[in-house]
Amino acid sequence: MKLRNLSAHQLKRPDGLLNRTDKTAIGKKLNHKxxxxxxxxxxxxxxxxxxxxxxxxxxxxxxxAGLTSDKNHPLKNSEINSASDTKPAGNDFEAIAKLLQxxxxxLILAHLSIDGDDLGSMTAxxxxxxxxxxxxxxxxxxxxxxxxxxxxxxxxxxxxxPEQKSDVVIxxxxxxxxxxxxxxDLTKLGDKVVNIDHHLGNTCxxxxxxxxxxxxxVGEMVYDLLEKMGCEINQREATGIYTAISSxxxxxxxxxxxxxxxxxISRLLETKINSSEISRRIFREKDFNFMKLYGRSxxxxxxxxxxxxxxxALSNETLKNSxxxxxxxxxxxxxxxxxxxxxxxxxxxxxxxxxxxxxxxxHGFPVNEIAAEFGGGGHKMASGCRIDSPLPEAVSRLxxxxxxxxxxxxxxxxx
Ligand SMILES: [Mn+2]
Numbered sequence: 140m141k142l143r144n145l146s147a148h149q150l151k152r153p154d155g156l157l158n159r160t161d162k163t164a165i166g167k168k169l170n171h172k173x174x175x176x177x178x179x180x181x182x183x184x185x186x187x188x189x190x191x192x193x194x195x196x197x198x199x200x201x202x203x204a205g206l207t208s209d210k211n212h213p214l215k216n217s218e219i220n221s222a223s224d225t226k227p228a229g230n231d232f233e234a235i236a237k238l239l240q241x242x243x244x245x246l247i248l249a250h251l252s253i254d255g256d257d258l259g260s261m262t263a264x265x266x267x268x269x270x271x272x273x274x275x276x277x278x279x280x281x282x283x284x285x286x287x288x289x290x291x292x293x294x295x296x297x298x299x300x301p302e303q304k305s306d307v308v309i310x311x312x313x314x315x316x317x318x319x320x321x322x323x324d325l326t327k328l329g330d331k332v333v334n335i336d337h338h339l340g341n342t343c344x345x346x347x348x349x350x351x352x353x354x355x356x357v358g359e360m361v362y363d364l365l366e367k368m369g370c371e372i373n374q375r376e377a378t379g380i381y382t383a384i385s386s387x388x389x390x391x392x393x394x395x396x397x398x399x400x401x402x403x404i405s406r407l408l409e410t411k412i413n414s415s416e417i418s419r420r421i422f423r424e425k426d427f428n429f430m431k432l433y434g435r436s437x438x439x440x441x442x443x444x445x446x447x448x449x450x451x452a453l454s455n456e457t458l459k460n461s462x463x464x465x466x467x468x469x470x471x472x473x474x475x476x477x478x479x480x481x482x483x484x485x486x487x488x489x490x491x492x493x494x495x496x497x498x499x500x501x502h503g504f505p506v507n508e509i510a511a512e513f514g515g516g517g518h519k520m521a522s523g524c525r526i527d528s529p530l531p532e533a534v535s536r537l538x539x540x541x542x543x544x545x546x547x548x549x550x551x552x553x554x
Contacts, residue, residue: 255386263379358383
C-alpha cells in the first residue's frame with residue numbers, strides 16, 4: 140500500500156493527537172470509509188458511522204490480532220506496503236469472483252486459532268470450487284476443534300503447507316499475512332494472493348482484497364461470492380456457511396445480524412441442512428471435563444461491591460488438572476457476561492505459570508480500551524489481552540484499571 144498524504148482536515152482529531160499532517164499518511168480507502176492513517180509509528184483507524192468519527196489505535200488492535208510479537212512496532216513495513224495504490228482497497232469482490240472462476244488450483248488458509256467462521260467458510264468455498272472442477276487444498280496451522288468434525292471436506296484440510304504452488308491462495312479473515320501462521324509466505328504459495336475479511340484493521344496485503352466490515356461473518360461474504368459465481372448452493376456448502384454465520388453471531392443473537400443474514404440463512408435451510416443438530420454441536424453439547432471447569436469458573440465468580448465488575452480467575456493448576464485443552468476454553472467466558480447489573484465481565488486464565496490470558500466482555504463499556512492498555516485489543520464489547528505476571532497480580536492490575544475507567548464511564552456514558 141503506497142501511502143498518500145492527508146489533508147489537515149481529514150486528519151483532525153478532536154483531541155489533536157492526529158494533527159501532524161507532515162508525517163502522516165493515509166492508506167487506501169476501504170469500503171466503509173475506514174482509513175488507516177499513519178502518524179509516526181502510530182497507526183490509527185478512522186471509521187465514520189452516523190456522522191460520528193471513531194479512532195482506534197491500529198497498533199494496539201494489530202497486536203491483539205496476533206500480527207506480530209513486537210508490542211512496540213506490531214506492523215511490519217513490508218506488511219503495510221505490500222498492496223498497490225492503483226485501486227480502492229478492500230473492494231475487489233467482482234474481480235475475486237472472476238479470478239476464482241478462471242483459475243484452476245487453490246489453497247485456502249484459515250487464521251491462527253481456527254474458528255467456526257473461517258473453518259465453515261473454507262469448507263463451503265472448497266466444495267463450490269471442487270464442484271467447478273478445480274483443485275482445492277485447505278490449510279490451518281492449528282487443529283480443528285472437535286465440535287466441528289461434522290463439516291464436509293475436512294479431509295482437504297492439512298496443517299502442513301503444500302510444496303506445489305497454487306494458482307491462487309485465499310486468506311480468510313487474516314488482518315495481515317502473518318495471521319495465517321508462522322513461516323507462511325503467501326506469495327510463495329500461490330501466483331495470486333486473495334484476501335477476504337470482515338474485520339477492521341485489515342492491511343489489504345493481497346493482490347485482490349475484499350474487506351466488508353459490515354458482514355457479521357466471513358461466511359456471509361463467501362455466500363455472496365458463491366452466488367456471484369452462479370453457484371447453486373448445495374447442502375454441503377450450506378452446512379459450512381450456516382456453521383460460519385451462526386458461530387460468529389452467537390447463534391444469531393449478536394447485534395451485527397441483519398435482515399440479509401436471515402435471508403441467507405433462509406436460503407441455506409432450503410437445502411435441508413440439519414440446523415438444530417449443527418446448533419447443538421456448536422452451542423449446547425459440552426465435554427464432561429469442560430462442564431466441570433465451567434462450573435468451577437462460576438463457583439469462583441467474584442464481584443466488586445457495586446456489582447459493576449464481575450470476574451473469575453482460573454489458576455494454571457486448575458486448568459492443567461481440568462483435562463480441558465486450552466483451545467477448548469474459549470467459550471468459558473460467555474456465561475460470566477450474563478450477571479445482571481454487571482457492566483464488565485472478565486475471565487482470567489493462567490495458561491502457563493505467570494502467563495495470564497484475559498477475556499473481557501461488556502454490554503457497551505469499551506473493554507477494547509482496557510485491553511489495549513495491556514497490549515491487547517479487539518471489539519468494543521469483546522476484547523482480550525495477555526498479562527505476563529502471577530495470577531493475583533494480573534487480576535488486581537487489570538481490575539484496578541477497569542474500576543478507574545468505570546467511574547468515567549458512569550460519569551459520561553459513551554455513545
Ligand atoms: Mn469471523
